Amino acid sequence: MATDLARKYRLLFAVPGLRLSALAALTGKFQPGMYPVALLALASDRLDYSDATLVVAAASFGAMTTPLRGRLLDRYPYTAVLWPLLVLHLGSLLLFVAAARARTGTAVLVCLSVLASVSMPPIGTLTRVMWRKVVPDDLRTTALALDSVLADFGFMVGPVAAVALARSITPDAALLACGLLVAVAVPLGLRGAGARAPKEAPPRRHWAGPLCSSALRRVFSVAFCFFLGVNIMEVSLASYGHKGEVTLAGGALLSLIAMASMAGAALLGGLPARAARRLMRPTVPLGGNAVCLLLLAAAGFVHPLLVPPACLPVGFCLGPCFASVYGTAADHAGKGEEAETQSWVAAAMMAGGALGAAVGGWALAHGGLTGALLLASAAWAAGAVCGARVPRLRPAVEGARVPSGASAD
Helix, strand or coil: CHHHHHHHHHHHHCCCCHHHHHHHHHHHHHHHHHHHHHHHHHHHHHCCHHHHHHHHHHHHHHHCCHHHHHHHHHHCCHHHHHHHHHHHHHHHHHHHHHHHHCCCCHHHHHHHHHHHHHCCCCHHHHHHHHHHHHCCHHHHHHHHHHHHHHHHHHHHHHHHHHHHHHHHCCCCHHHHHHHHHHHHHHHHHHHCCCCCCCCCCCCCCCCCHHHHCHHHHHHHHHHHHHHHHHHHHHHHHHCCCCCCCCCHHHHHHHHHHHHHHHHHHHHHCCCCHHHHHHHCCCHHHHHHHHHHHHHHHHHHHHCHHHHHHHHHHHHHHHHHHHHHHHHHHHHCCCCCCHHHHHHHHHHHHHHHHHHHHHHHHHHHHHHHHHHHHHHHHHHHHHHHHHHHCCCCCCCCCCCCCCCCCCCCC
């Protein structure tokens, strides 16, 4: 198993340009974890904390325009899309820093945070689409597993780095570091694997794009339910040991889950083809996650010492969930709609995460840790049911869309 794992990742990194593209992906993965914390650190230094959270919330709504940027990537050359977005994004960040230092009103900072989020170059979308085009079929699961590992690493390190920069240097240092990371990721991504491959003219499509496909709508529902459960779990576990307050023990549990998630994703990339195909069906990892979370809820109810080991199987299932959702969406994406489809998956995850953060707080207040974890398990079970409705047959032609009327049978 260990030999096969090393062989597959060795073959993956042997793909021309893949290492450079992976470095771009890693650089871009810090952004989701760092950016909200960096915004909050700078805004809260100049505004009331409640107003600062409005700035962060506005940035989250702006980030949900990712499908529009994905459509631009599908229709136009990558350089024609990413370079203007990068210039606009960096300019917005600099204006935000200047406005914060000048102590302008909340409305100005909200508008600038939305503009910076709307113009964020979609590096993650670019790398996933490019890897699928240049990586051999038998290594695609390995590539998606690598993407999940990098995402987990970015979420682990990013928030800590943002807080450290904001506290040790200046409140705006973390936000400027976010801009620097994006400025590095864009040129690396444009030079990475497959970025310069010729693009075929996309066929004429409906204005709704991937939303026309019932198969993809089900995949987007899976993504929504998945992150709904993730954020309910994170909100509830973050206050482990002291309901209503973030605790050190809660942070340690979340870190344990994140490390197990990295391990689970990495192992997925080295599995034999048949086992990997089974795990790449969304219903399998999400259903497993739902069961593991029930065991975690039971462990917390029985004895606190059982909670840390019960977190490990939850984490092992998380990494494959990411790879499964993105991979299934790519299998059913229409020709010329690959980037937009990946962007819709990300947008569905963000929407589910936003609802999960709100619902998780309510569930924790009214049902305690056990009630909140049961609700998260129900969300993942709903995602598994939606995943069972996604057609299992992979399109015969790469990029061909499954007809919108296709059933799961």
